[in-house]
Amino acid sequence: MxxxxxxxxxxxxxxxxxxxxxxxxxxxxxxxxxxxHDLSQNSDTVAPERPLQFQANNTPAPPSNHGLPLGKGLMLTFKITEVSRSITLVPKNPHQGLVSEEGGTILKIKKDGYFFLNLRVTLLSCNACGSQHTVGLKLEDKCILQGGINKNTRSTGLGKVEVLPAGVTLEVIVNLPADAQIDEDNSHLDIIYMLKP
Structure with missing residues (x-):
């Protein structure tokens, strides 16, 4: 019992x-x-913020790291589109100083840092979907994310945190059946970037 x-x-x-x-x-x-919200706005025990540094012509110095202070993040989203059976990444909020499109499904990382990578591919229709049909993300020549299409939801969602150096490339790899059609409204690669201390 x-x-x-x-x-x-x-x-x-x-x-x-x-x-x-x-x-x-x-x-x-x-x-x-x-x-x-920073706790420094509500607390007197936190060290005072540093004043702006000025250049010789009395103009403020440009912000370092493209205006991303340590501890702050930046989120980029790339929509996955399909034209004539060819997959393409289209930036929804581009930031060329951080990630640039190298054509098709390839992205080039421009800054060192911590990257949270979230890849989701959803299909509108697929009669022969199964675990043998995969979606993945390659870092240079190494697959860092890979998953099959769920037969019931016709979708896959993959996520991972990676420390990436500037200059490396990421590539979205899609292995789908011939009758599959991508749901472009629900297929995307999200990248959350944090500065590396």
Whole structure:
């Protein structure tokens, strides 16, 4: 009898873990997209902010790291589009100083830093979808993300944090069946960038 009670708790625990994971992802996304308020605005115990440095002609020095202070992030989104069976990444909010498009599915990293990479591909239709049909992200010649298309949701969602140096390339790899059609509204590569101290 006690074993039946233990088995009935497993789905409840799995549901609880799923809910906690979703809440955690939502908080991380909100933290990086909406930003957060510095505690220095509300606290006297924090060291005072440094004054602006001026150049010889009394104009403010340009902000270093493209205006990204340490601890702040930047989010870029690349929409995945399909034209004549060819996949292309189209930037929704480009930042050429950080990531540039090298044509098609290749992106070039321009700055050292921490990168949270989130790749999602959703299909409008697919009669023969399965785990053998994959979506991935290559760093130079090494696959750093790869996953199959879920037959029920016709979608895949992959995420990973990587420390990337300037000069490397990322490439989206899509291996789909011939009858697959990409849902361009729900297919994207998101990149959250944080400065490396």
């Amino acid at each position: 006690p074993q039946h009670t233990q088995h009935s708790l497993i789905p409840v625990l799995l549901l609880w873990i799923t809910v906690l994971s979703i809440v955690q992802v939502v908080f991380i996304v909100l933290f990086f997209t909406a930003g957060h």
